Amino acid sequence: MGFFSELHFFSFSLSLLPVFSVANVTLGSSLSTTHANSPWLSPSEEFAFGFRQLNNSNLFLLAIWFEKIPDKTIVWYANGNNPVQKGSRVVLSASGLVLNDHEGQTIWEAKPASTVSYAAMLDSGNLVLAASNSGYVWESFKNPTDTILPTQKLDLGSVLSSRLTTTNFSRGRFELHFVNGSLQLNPVAWPTLSRYKYYYSSHTYNINPHESGYQLVFNESANIYIVKTNEEVVQIPSWSAINHMDDYYYRATLDFDGVFTQYAHPKNASSNQSWQPVGSIPENICLEIFNELGSGACGFNSYCSIQNWRPRCDCPPGYVFVDPDNRFSGCKPTFPQGCDVDHGLRDPQELYEIREVRDVDWPLGDYERLAPYNQTECENSCLHDCSCAVAIFDGMRCWKKKLPLSNGRLRSSGFSRVLFKVRKEANPGYCTANYDRNKDESILLRALLGSSAFFNVVLLVISLMVSKRHRRKGGGSSAQSSSVFEPNLSLFTYKELEEATDQFKEELGRGSFGIVYKGILKSSSRKLVAVKKLDRLAQEREMEFKTEVSAIGRTHHKNLVGLLGFCEEGTHRLLVYEFLSNGTLANYLFALTRPDWNQRIQIALNIARGLVYLHEECDVPIIHCDIKPYNILLDEHFTAKISDFGLAKLLLSNRSRTLTMIRGTKGYVAPEWFKNVSITAKVDVYSFGVMLLEIICCRKSVVMDSSEEERAILTDWAYVCYVEGRLDFLASDDEAAMADKDKLRKWVMIALWCIQDDPANRPTMKMVMLMLEGFVEVPFPPYTFLHQNG
Incomplete structure (x- = not known):
């Protein structure tokens, strides 16, 4: 099921009390989410007002529904954006109708200007609040x-x-x-x-x-x-x-x-x-929605058709649904797009092919029209244009389009042919996935270079020749750059980095990919750097090292640790990063003194923004695969920056590859790593959810020496505290967090969404960001979490 769409609504099993012809509800009457209450029924018993349970969970919707038909269809609801938990209550008083959650907070209210004398559920399906003169002062029909x-x-x-x-x-x-x-x-x-x-x-x-x-x-x-x-x-x-x-x-x-x-x-x-x-x-919403802004009836990059009165959304060839359980979520390509993907090093006709689709149109968003043109000329023009994702040919004219495509619709007739540029093969240097329309897939990492064995050998020879020539000219300088790689990166010699680190003397930390040392670049105004000495790479991963370094070198974001350069000399592979003075988030969070609540909030937002960039905004989307506090570094202003992104694909050793190909760190690893399924960006969302709880609670995700067994696993304990309304346990002795209780509760809910077992139920990092910033309401997490993890 997709995120927010897995909630199936079932009837709340209630025993009905006898109903009299007069259905007035007196002041002081209330309904709660317990089984002791019947709904308020209309005189004919055809309509009911009360709580509807969501998916047999601990969440409830205050609603009006048809009582006598099997599916008890809901026709009105009060708190669609904010379902309440068990223990919530709606009360009728002289001032109106008020819905309070299990903590007593008001979630929704109907407060008319006049005093209320009674309420009634009418046979029309209208819930009314009436004054003493029997005039209606509030109606569900008016709301x-x-x-x-x-x-x-x-x-x-x-x-x-x-x-x-x-x-x-x-x-x-x-x-x-x-x-x-x-x-x-x-x-x-x-x-x-x-x-x-x-x-x-x-x-x-x-x-x-x-x-x-x-x-x-x-x-x-x-x-x-x-x-x-x-x-x-x-x-x-x-x-x-x-x-x-x-x-x-x-x-x-x-x-x-x-x-x-x-x-x-x-x-x-x-x-x-x-x-x-x-x-x-x-009659046909597919054709009627026609706006320059927005996606149209279906999501971006999809097209719409009418079947049995309803719109149906489909993906073009080479594309899959963003959320496989929601056909209206839009489509995404299963291959990298853009002008930076292949650097123009290979013939586009070797990499891409044209797949033709007929009777479909995306009428808006052209950036070029070529005429007169034949179909072959139109196809070749799109293949050789790195900005072109699709071309439309009508017999003599060729329109070229970039992504995203909007307002896609099925056409019953017409000569136009839609020509999609689709990659022939997956690039080998990235953590690729087998795309499945029945799974929620993200665009995974792919190599920036092609897979031609001959081309790789030639490029490797050229690279070694450039490296040797570079060293003959005086050992190399960090100020110089290798044209084979990203021009923003410096190419260092091993001797330079050995001197910069004083023979690799001061160790800053150890990770799954190697050891990090503190260094000072003598040729760069004695700039402090962190030098990561990678474990030895297998020979077959040499090209991947180059493509990964190139990918990392092109990422630029204030919440990612900056890569300054690298060394590839003999068997030595080192990466040179900016030095961040306040160390890791782990050292900051798990110190004896609890860090400031507001500063922790900013750190969580920093990390989320960095992940949104990696997943959705950089040229080639990147999955980190090992998000944890030890891979988050803090600068002098305590701005959080993600480190080690992209490196999960560099190392080929027994330690990083198991029979299940599991990557990551215990306590942060998403459940799908243990299954024979494709890995998507949702593994990072899971790890972020665990880390968000750590940021909230200032404790590690797994504490096996805990005196209380139920607190050993933070994710399980957090859910229990949330369900029982005891957030004070999570933020014990944190006055600032308890004073900000609304945000505390909302952020715990966001974390619980992130750590859902089914990756399709987790939000994307973009949605997480919107929820953290308060732009999107946070629904209550499914109750199934406890059954899956408890």
Whole structure:
């Protein structure tokens, strides 16, 4: 299941009390998440208001649902972005309806301006709060979520928001607005509230206010129409009136895929009957969404088609879904893209091929048009243009496009041919994965050079000749650079680094790839450096050393340790990094004195930004494979920088390769390392989650000599503390953290999402970053964690 989409909603098994014809709820009444409470039912018992349990977990949604049909379809909900835990409670008082979580914090409230005398769940599905004169002072019908019901009306300014997925009730990617006299459907720049130009409008606005729409009505006969100010009724364009049947339930929902659909369901339904669509707008959302900004109906790099009234998203050849469990997540290439991938050292026609797709179009985002051209000329132009990802040929013109592609759609006819540039082979120097459409795959590391054995031998000979000539001219200087490698890197001799480190005298630390020594570069104003002396490489990894060094040399980010240069002389392989004066995060976190809470917050954000860069923003995405506090260094300002990135692929020895090819450090290793599955960037997300808990708690992830066994494994203990609402245990004696309890709780939740066993359930580092910074709501982690790890 994909992140945030694994929550399947089941009915909350409650024994129902006898219901009387009068369903008024008196002040002081409450509902809780315990089994002792029944929901508040309408007089006919057709609708219920109460708590719905999520996936048999410890999480609950306050909702209204159809009570008498098997799937108990939810039609309204209060806390979609913030489900509550067991022990939460909703209370009716004279001031309104308040939902408090298990810690007593208010999650949601309906507080009308007038005093409330009672509440009632009506047979229409409307939950109302009434005053003493029986007038309604608050209604769920006036505060809709994604669904409207017969007898419900939407006034000007009303909004419906889609869910994020069918089973995730967080605010989604589409909105319905009744505004300026018209019904409009808009895509949203998720996760923000900004919305793009509408893709559907009823166009019932009129400059004459008396002839403009003022109300959207879903009447008792289940017909939906717009009423103008002059009381003229206007049928929604392309929406036909239905033949109402008394033995059917009706609803109209803005579905997660952006289609506003009216459904019907037999009242006396068997378990195999379901909601059937009876009308929807727009008729073809794939064609209707056409914006310069945003991805279109489906995600970026995918294309949309209509099947059984619904949009379906697919990937072009050479691409896979970003989230295999969410076809609307967009697609990504299974090979590296861009002008820095191959340095122009090989003929593009040797590396790439054209795969043709017909009857599909991405109409926007061209950066060049060539005409008159034939198809062969169009293909060759894209193959030899490192910026070109795809070309579209219409018989005489050739349009070239870069990624990402947007607004992809299936075309029923037309001559145009879409020509995708796809890599013929995976490059050998990176930690590659076998891409599987049923797995959540990330773009893994691939070599910057090709796999031609002859070319590699030639390049190796040239490299050795350059190195020898370089040494003959006086032993070499750190100020010089090797043109074979990244021009930003210096090529050092072994003698230079031996002198700089005083015969490798002062050891700074040991890692899985070698020993790090402190040094002073005499030829660079006595600049302090850290020299990593790598374990001996096998001969067959020589080319990988070059490509990895080139990849690392092109990374530039304030939260990555800077690589200054390297040495490749004889059997010696050394890397020269900037020196960071405050040592490792491990020494900082696990010292006797607890570090400052706010400084720890900044350090966690620094690390997250560095990982986002490695995974998504550098030319060739990099998986670190060994994120832990010992690989995080701190500069003089305590800015955190990730070290050893990219080095997991350099070493070929018995210590780094086991039968399961496990890389990493005990306590930080993701579960998939122990399985015969492809490794993705989600292994870094798992390690970051463990380390985030360490940053929060200032303790190591595994403490086997702990006097209390339940505290030995930090991830398990953190979840228990979270479920039991005892965050004070995690942040004991940390007054600053406890004073910032909201952030503390949210960050623990983020960490628990990161360490989910199934990598598909973990967020990407980009999403982690958005949650840490507060731009995205953090859903409650699944309760299944304890069953998997406990």
